[in-house]
Amino acid sequence: ETGVTQTPRHLVMGMTNKKSLKCEQHLGHNAMYWYKQSAKKPLELMFVYSLEERVENNSVPSRFSPECPNSSHLFLHLHTLQPEDSALYLCASSPSLGDEQFFGPGTRLTVL
């Protein structure tokens, strides 16, 4: 596989569920990002990792928990979400921090 992949592509979960989103990049990049894209809102940067270390956490609620076990993989663990968390969650990677980012196809999350 090439580029940035995300699984699952679609996820429906209840407010009490625990689930995880997975992102994998096959580009040899050092930085990875999580974004949230809601309807009629600009893209919101959630987390930034560089060489597996978190460098940015933009006041994201603790019900979202990122994990970066290595430079190719990024997870977003979800628990006790709210309906307003329903959105498209996009993962991206870049060669280094600040370089142009390459995005995955996203996970469309619906919280019931």
Add this chain to the structure above:
Amino acid sequence: AQKVTQAQTEISVVEKEDVTLDCVYETRDTTYYLFWYKQPPSGELVFLIRRNSFDEQNEISGRYSWNFQKSTSSFNFTITASQVVDSAVYFCALRVNYGQNFVFGPGTRLSVLP
């Protein structure tokens, strides 16, 4: 603080028309980078171009061209002879030097009708 404005929320054109998407940015930094991304219905943002603040030369890539004007803080994107496959949401983004955060504009939805 940095800000990106894309005043056009939605644009519709007929195939083969030229269309320009506007982007106006705000920053106090003298060194910064501007980007354009395309988001087709599939959802994946596709990187189109990156320009730095010291390079005001216009760029052309096939049917795409970009007009960077520091005097008006604008980085506009023109598609010549539009095609149905150009239908997408287009985002302009800004990153200042020594910062890793991208500030994205709200996007412009372009519909190219056959």
